[in-house]
Amino acid sequence: MSLNLNLIPEYKTAADFFRAHDNLLLLVHEKPDGDALGSVLGAAHLLQKLGKTVTLVNDDPIPDKFRFLPMADRFKLPEEVEGKFDNVIAFDCGDKRRLGRSGALVADGANLLNVDHHVTNDRFGTENLVDLDAAATCQIVFKIAHQLGLELDCDTATCLYTGLLTDTGGFRYSNTTEEVLLIAANLLKKGVAPYNIVDRVMETMTWPQVLLIRAALDTLGRDESGRIAWITITREMIESAGGCDEDVEGLVNYPRNVEGVEVGISFREAAPGKVKVSFRSKHVVDVGAIALEFGGGGHARAAGCTMDGDVDAVKEKVLARVREVTAQPEAGAGA
Numbered sequence: 001m002s003l004n005l006n007l008i009p010e011y012k013t014a015a016d017f018f019r020a021h022d023n024l025l026l027l028v029h030e031k032p033d034g035d036a037l038g039s040v041l042g043a044a045h046l047l048q049k050l051g052k053t054v055t056l057v058n059d060d061p062i063p064d065k066f067r068f069l070p071m072a073d074r075f076k077l078p079e080e081v082e083g084k085f086d087n088v089i090a091f092d093c094g095d096k097r098r099l100g101r102s103g104a105l106v107a108d109g110a111n112l113l114n115v116d117h118h119v120t121n122d123r124f125g126t127e128n129l130v131d132l133d134a135a136a137t138c139q140i141v142f143k144i145a146h147q148l149g150l151e152l153d154c155d156t157a158t159c160l161y162t163g164l165l166t167d168t169g170g171f172r173y174s175n176t177t178e179e180v181l182l183i184a185a186n187l188l189k190k191g192v193a194p195y196n197i198v199d200r201v202m203e204t205m206t207w208p209q210v211l212l213i214r215a216a217l218d219t220l221g222r223d224e225s226g227r228i229a230w231i232t233i234t235r236e237m238i239e240s241a242g243g244c245d246e247d248v249e250g251l252v253n254y255p256r257n258v259e260g261v262e263v264g265i266s267f268r269e270a271a272p273g274k275v276k277v278s279f280r281s282k283h284v285v286d287v288g289a290i291a292l293e294f295g296g297g298g299h300a301r302a303a304g305c306t307m308d309g310d311v312d313a314v315k316e317k318v319l320a321r322v323r324e325v326t327a328q329p330e331a332g333a334g335a
């Protein structure tokens with residue numbers, strides 16, 4: 001299969017970084033998702049192939065559904081790691097704050113490579129490979145392997161396929177390009193079991209997750225125009241379903257998928273006085289820009305932020321801004 005990959009010059013920077021340094025700390029954003037874990041673990045396999053020693057750290061425990069990923073058992077909490085690191089690579093992370101407590105393990109003056117695909121990325125690395133055309137950071141890691149001339153084994157391919165799958169919503173979102181599908185096909189050739197992965201990470205739901213869907217749908221709201229819809233998830237709802245924060249992931253697609261809706265939003269009470277807001281848009285509204293205004297970030301069609309205040313206050317503030325943006329003619333209002 002011929003792979004005509006678009007390798008911007010920063011791929012060489014990243015490949016050189018992989019080759020040049022050893023004893024590397026590998027980081028991803030807190031509350032890691034399939035792309036964060038797939039990309040960092042895929043890269044960990046590549047670095048091991050190059051004979052490097054890697055340390056994997058995250059603020060949060062790895063979600064059960066991703067524990068099958070080869071080397072996922074190597075993750076440590078920042079408190080379990082001694083000293084600071086002079087050579088660090090961050091994956092799928094738009095800014096340093098998103099590294100959480102783990103960011104404190106980066107030594108002053110460290111060589112820091114930032115590998116990411118978020119449009120809101122602030123280039124926090126000493127070297128940066130930010131490929132905005134990539135659907136997933138896993139796609140970028142695949143291209144780094146290509147730049148390095150490394151063959152992928154099945155374990156590495158499994159990690160990379162997982163992030164490609166989750167960040168494209170199962171190859172359905174608008175970021176699903178020809179290159180994404182070519183890479184996916186290439187990964188299958190390495191022995192990836194696609195049904196096995198999609199079943200574990202996208203299809204299978206825990207019982208609390210389904211209970212939470214039932215409760216969340218009861219809160220579904222829509223504005224007069226029918227172009228904005230939202231759901232609300234309180235701590236009490238999560239607790240009475242016997243679930244956890246991770247179970248809320250994906251619920252924002254219910255309001256987003258309603259016919260006529262341009263922007264879907266979920267409001268999750270993260271802690272008393274803290275609300276996690278997730279935005280999804282369908283065609284025109286740049287929700288990454290809205291999330292950025294509220295101190296978060298993300299992509300044009302999927303973004304998020306965490307805000308201070310109770311759920312009602314945050315909802316009022318966010319909906320007012322989303323209404324304003326969605327009513328603008330360039331947002332397709334009146335069309």
Ligand code: 5GP
Pocket residue numbers: 094095098118120277278279295296297298299302303304305306
């Ligand atoms: P989700 O709504 O699923 O948590 O996140 C959707 C997208 O927005 C992801 O690409 C994620 O990285 C980004 N995102 C979510 N929350 C934040 C945040 O607080 N800050 C930044 N910079 N990005 C976020």
Ligand code: MN
Pocket residue numbers: 035036092117135136137167
């Ligand atoms: Mn990603």
